[in-house]
Amino acid sequence: MAQNEFWQGNKAIAMGAIAAGCRFFGGYPITPSTEIMEVMSEELPKLGGKFVQMEDEIGGIASALGASIAGKKAMTASSGPGISLKQELLGYGYIAEIPLVVADVQRGGPSTGLPTKVSQADVMQARWGTHGDHATIAYAPCSIPECYTLTIEAFNMAERFRQPVLIMADEVIGHMREKITIPEPGSFKVVDRKKPTVAPDDFIPYRPDEDDVPPMPAFGDGYRWHVTGLTTNEWGFPTNDAPDIDLKANRIIRKVERFRDEIVAYREDFMEDAEIVVVSYGSVSRSSLRAIRELREEGVKVGHFRPITIWPFPDKEIAAFSKNVKHIIVPELNAGQLVHEVERAVKGNCEVHGKSLINGELYKPAEIMSFIKEVA
């Protein structure tokens, strides 16, 4: 029997994580993400999982990485300043190839900024916040049901590609309450990391399979291996050898880029005959859709494209429709972060209009309507 609930976004993220098999959470309180850890502290022990409130955000991500290395699906969550603190260890997760899910419930910044106000200003932090090169996978849910399903998807991708994956919610989505029909267990896919099939003495820890992803045992599984944030060769041994560095540095990017088409997710509405397209994500997409519905009734040919993965960015898909439209409008709750990616994808095929709102408020549908009318 499908069960209906009236949940907050943060609760849906936590419950989605549990449905995906998450059994460890390490975190530190920060508005507007805190409810995720509160729910985890209550729910995880019911299933024999573990929760630990660490001394800071760095400890939160560090403990989650440690738990993942010891074989548990693990998660941490934070907002603004806390995500900034986690950046070094996000990088660790990418290079050491540790599955992990990080929920970022975005608030206004920089610094302590606007703790209780909405923003989408971590788009570039998610992509480039840590030093060094890596591939990023990040989901932007726009509803409570999506908080649940995309968190499951984030775990699946983290396990499959052995790396951190982000849920980029925002304050409005995190704190909003909405009806959710809980998917039955078994009705969705749950991916577990690949384990080695060779005997422990034949195990080469970072030798990838054909898919560029090496199998991963857990500490305590009978395999002995070395995990480090240094660039290593296949043996996990630190290297300064240019060919070895090349292999590792490129593989951790390639393993995701190769499967980009399987990862990229987006949604299109009213796009068939659209001459104007609004590209928006997260909470903003709700205002956009409302505006578009109303304008469609007035006969304005406007459509909506919503990136669900903001990383990898759906550039090919945007490039494809950009040839058939006159204007693309990108309203976002930052000073213009994703609009650069849109411009990059569009390559001058049509006009791109970035719209930014950074006063802690959400766009009202009327405001988006007026952006559309300006160009219509």
Place this chain on the structure above:
Amino acid sequence: MPREDVKKLLRSKFMPHIWCPGCGHGIIMHAILRALADLQIPKEQICISSGIGCSSRMPGYIDACTLHTAHGRSLAFATGVKMANPELTIVNVMGDGDGTAIGGNHFIHACRRNIGITAVVMNNNIYGMTGGQASPTTPEGAFAATAPYGAIDPVFDVCKLAEGAGATFVARATVANPMQCEQILKKAIEHQKKGFAVVEIVTYCHTQFGRKNKRSRPTDNIKYLKEHTVLKAQADKMSPDELKDKIVVGEFVNIETAREYTDRYNDVIARAQGKA
């Protein structure tokens, strides 16, 4: 030469090691390996974790489940490892800078939680790897790359810090007495069932600290350590003035009745599941 059972714990593939010839860190690794071999813990069940620094390169050379993390963060990683798999025996090694400066917060909270990890602070009074900058354990008046006029920052007493923060086993030894290191490490590793154990092993960095402080040869340092070591029993009878410059070695805390964190978390699980 190491014993056969000790040699088996080495990862010769990762050799040669990066340590300067004669560095005290090797003596500590050998003592840890002897302690682990004596305790007969299967390699697959041993986790050696570390942060960043010369000392923190140790896990690479040990044939077990090894984890070289970020500067200062090893105890937070190890906390997650232990929570995920309480059966593992975890020896977390770190330098004085790694453990008490950048990792100070994780250190005091691991003590407070009393989680079953054995933390070894390899105290050489300096940041070795980055070229001899002052650390929170650089003695007042000593010279360092960032204390060209002599350090004025008061030093941390690692053992008192651990005791104050709630560690249930705390001890100190020096590399001048490797047998004592081994004995203390064995007790500290066994204490893991009861909680967090801290062993400060006073060592030296002859190339960085030594060069600037008239102790540039390994032998100068061993001699210095021998001359300045005082057993706890003796120290108890000495005045603060007499104890200036002295390194007090021995066991400071050993709470036999302590309860370990993951064990206590099982109570949470039982309560959450309505079984308690």
